[in-house]
Amino acid sequence: MNRLLVRVPNWLGDLVMSLESLSGLASRHPRTTFWAHRRVAGLLPVFFPGVPLIAAPDRPGRGEYDSLLLLTDSFRSALEGFTAGIPVRMGHSTQMRRPLLTRTLRPLKGRGHHHSLDYARLCRLADEEPSSVPAPSAEPSGSPHIAVFAGAAFGPAKRWGGFAEVSSVLSNELGIPAVFYGRPSEAGLLSSLAADVPGSVVKTDLDLPALCSELLSAVEALGNDSGGIHLAAALGVPSVAVFGSTSPEWTAPRGRLTASVAPEMECSPCFRRACSSVPAPCLASVKPETVLEACRALLGRASEVS
Incomplete structure (x- = not known):
């Protein structure tokens, strides 16, 4: 064999x-x-x-x-x-x-x-066909929360700056905390964002099995086009991804409940790690109200299929 x-x-x-x-x-x-x-x-x-x-x-x-x-x-x-x-x-x-x-x-x-x-x-x-992904073996841990992935290893042209505002509103509306997930190197960035979101938590020390368990308790996830938001979507968490220099046509999260918010600018997608303008115009053009609307709409869809 x-x-x-x-x-x-x-x-x-x-x-x-x-x-x-x-x-x-x-x-x-x-x-x-x-x-x-x-x-x-x-x-x-x-x-x-x-x-x-x-x-x-x-x-x-x-x-x-x-x-x-x-x-x-x-x-x-x-x-x-x-x-x-x-x-x-x-x-x-x-x-x-x-x-x-x-x-x-x-x-x-x-x-x-x-x-x-x-x-x-x-x-x-290799003479085979893709097939459906097995259910994860991880068990849910933690309590209901909003999962936020505000970092992106790719570079600053993928990091949108409005996650604190959106997660603060959602946290207040849903009555659950926001949890900012990321890598240890992102602890400073995430802590500065979490400081503006009452009751929020920062977690940067989880291995991938532990992160999966935590995400299985999330009510919704939002984040940049990054590994974390892809993982949340694959685990079945309603997930909203914000795009800047990259394209949802190429890397939109895949799952039964996902949404993507992308800028409508001629320069995007450019697939650059960093932009000569700070903040990148494509990211600056994405308004918190637009992302918040996408999050609310996705939660509405989730309630209809649950």
Whole structure:
């Protein structure tokens, strides 16, 4: 039976967008192993508790696998698969990797499609189809709250400045606190925002399984186009994403209850990490009232389907 190794995306948002493809691969290959960067490896047992996992920088042993599917585009990941002696090596023909791979796929041009399609096409390169994502194995923890993801590792051109105002209004209307989630490096930014939201809390020390458990208790999530809002949406939390330099056409959160707010400006999306103007005009054009309206409308939809 084919021993398949899947190198999963390195960033949380990308990993979440690949979950359907990973589900299709794991459900049809009983001897699948996932190979993940340590910063995202903790999410995989939440959705795929029975699938073996290698956490990079650990590498596969030589001769342990029959085939490798790369959902990453780096030269390094292809080289590591090649040096592991894996006979069948599949992935995008980018970054001068073609000589290292035995089966290649030319990636789609541009960003006029949803990024999850890129992973679906790679899944099909391995002769499989994406399938529905299993229910998370995490149990809810904490109390009802509004989850806020005001950071973005990509850069300041993705960080909207109105989350304190919107979450303060929602917190008051719903009678529940706002919780600002993020990475330890974002603690200062999140604390400054939370200071303007009565009763709010900042949490930057959660691993991914703990974050999933907390999010399962959230009434609604709002945030920038970042890994956290993608995760919340995948967990079934009504989620509103605010876009700046990136595009909902490319990376809108996917889930049964999601909404995206994007600027209507010629310069957006530019996909730049930072803008020469501070704040970025695209982000400044998104008004708190617009985001608040989207949040209220999504909560209304959630109440209709619950």
